[in-house]
Amino acid sequence: MGKETLDDRLRETGSAVRMLRTAASRAYPYPIPAEYTNWRDEQAAWRQTAVLFDQSHHMTDVYFKGPDSLRLLSDTGVNSFATFGKSKAKQFVAVGYDGHMIGDAIVFGLEDDVFSLVGGPTVPNWVAYQAETGGYDVEVRRDERTVENRSGRRTYRYQLQGPAALEIVARASNGSMPPIRFFHVGEFTIDGCQVRALNHTMTGVPGQESTGLEMWGPAEHGPRVLQALLTAGDDHGLVRGGAIAYATTALESGWIGLSVPALYSGESMAAYRQHLGADSFEATASLVGSFDSADVEDYYTTPWDLGYGRVVRFDHDFIGRAALEQLAERPHRRKVWLRWNDDDVTRAIAGSLFGGDNRTLHLNVPYAVNGTYQYDSVLGGDRVIGISNRTGYTVGIGHWSSLAMIDEAEAVDGREVTVVWGEPDGGAVNPGIERHLQTEIRATISTTPPA
Structure with missing residues (x-):
């Protein structure tokens, strides 16, 4: 059975x-301490000084490696991948066959043929399913979020956010951090550990410089990198942010994030519903x-409902394109x-x-x-x-x-x-x-x- x-x-x-x-x-769930100081000071820090969030636990990371990896992303994302590659990232948006949202995640170009999807489980699960059933020459490797992971995470991930963020990282890296364009990835060292960092913002405060870096690397390097960042931030008002403050960042940035994915109905989704377990995120x-x-x-929602209409590109074929072209006119x-x-x-x-x-x-x-x-x-x-x-x-x-x-x-x-x-x-x-x-x-x- x-x-x-x-x-x-x-x-x-x-x-x-x-x-x-x-x-x-x-x-x-965000399985980190609820507060380090108090959620009010932690919220204020991303506008006034800087706050460090530990993102190592709540997101699902799925890695795709192989000659068909980029084609897989293009076939499953509404975004254009015409110029996408190593050291780039974007907000990846996936829809179902009917054009309604499956969800969104961040896609990272790690190597010419290696990419990762990082976010809530819905989109990584969907794209991994397409990779495994669609005849792609792709190796899929999963790094489950902590609540589903008994063997431990492979990767640490820290977000440093606020006006002093770049100065803190520059100090922690002893000047090895290069200029990093928005939604691009740079590489440097912190305390002898190789670090990759995405330039993006989680809060989007209007009228203020609110640059943020999302840094990651092997889990065994996490404690050393964390300590170096905290030490570098001592003179800049850096505070650690807990789960309560982290959950509220979207109220300022405008990221809706979790909407009901369009997979619970329709014959076209029947095989996927039979693939997902009764204990899966989607089922619970x-x-x-x-x-x-x-x-x-x-x-169900559409990309336009969530503010993603700007990333929809009909320059390639993808799951849900025909339906999305019709929805675009409504x-x-x-x-x-x-x-x-x-x-x-x-x-x-x-x-x-x-x-x-x-x-x-x-x-x-x-x-x-x-x-x-x-x-x-x-x-x-x-x-x-x-x-x-x-x-x-x-x-x-x-x-x-x-x-x-x-x-x-x-x-x-x-x-x-x-x-x-x-x-x-x-x-x-x-x-x-x-x-x-x-x-x-x-x-x-x-x-x-x-x-």
């Missing part, structure tokens, strides 16, 4: 939405929030920021603590995401016009906010909308959420990152 699959789980639960709604998993992920539909396809949702009303947020927090039998769902400060996929309804009047996703507070913004996908025609700067906070049926079907009453919170749309 073969292993139980995602397809089996779907048959057992009766529907994809019910499977996701009743899953016990909580928000995506949870869906929370006030947006409520029995049809899982109502939770109305989309637009990624926006919502600034929640201070009085309504205060009322909701107080109601969760002091509301008794009429309590509201707790707004966990500073990051109130209760499951893998957070989908809260955004109302324009009495009509749903979008979905609020990640939600929380950063000291840089100074208000509660969320990332959202709003119908293009409704995404107007300064427009007031309403976020419905709380689960359908008061959380009755979710084993990890207290019973509560839904509440409405006013919010204001901004199409640009908050200052």
Whole structure:
């Protein structure tokens, strides 16, 4: 008898939405200390000095080596790979056969025929499946995230973010760090260890230099590199960032990240559902929030919804191209920021603590995401016009906010909308959420990152 699959789980639960709604998993885990000092100072550091995040544990790394590696990426990504190669990186975006999002990850060009995908499990899993079933001359090597990895990670990964980041790395590397263009990879040494680094930013603070470097190398070098960075940062206000602060970085950068992947329905995805195990990330992920539909396809997204329309290139053939060409001509949702009303947020927090039998769902400060996929309804009047996703507070913004996908025609700067906070049926079907009453919170749309 073969292993139980995602397809089996779907048959057992009766529907994809019910499977996701009743899953016990909580928000995506970052298995590092919650705080090193406190989350407020750690958040402030990425605007004022610098913060170091240990990214060695929460992401799935899959390596592809062989003559067909670049063709594999081109066949599975909406991005153009015409000029991609060694020492380059990009935000890799994959869609299914119907043109809806599988997800995104960072793809790194490590050698002429060696590439890696790094991110949540969904995209690395999808591309590895295509490599293994599509007749590609590619060797696939996996380095699972820590929660799924009993043998230990092969690679350390540190993100240094903030105005002082480059100066700190320059000192730690004794001047060996070369100039690195944005979303390119450079190589240098720290304390005798060879380091690779990607120039990118996790926070995207407008009007400020907010350069960041993501550095990685063999796991056995990690402690030495970490200590050298911390020592070099002593005079620059460098602080270590914990899981709480890390989870909130996207509120400023605008990375939505986790949307329901378009794999739970459709005959074209049947073989993949039979490939994925019943204990896979895709089978155990949870869906929370006030947006409520029995049809899982109502939770699917397109590249435009998540702000990736700019990277879609029809200069090559890829999975989902024909469907995406049709979707390109249709109305989309637009990624926006919502600034929640201070009085309504205060009322909701107080109601969760002091509301008794009429309590509201707790707004966990500073990051109130209760499951893998957070989908809260955004109302324009009495009509749903979008979905609020990640939600929380950063000291840089100074208000509660969320990332959202709003119908293009409704995404107007300064427009007031309403976020419905709380689960359908008061959380009755979710084993990890207290019973509560839904509440409405006013919010204001901004199409640009908050200052």
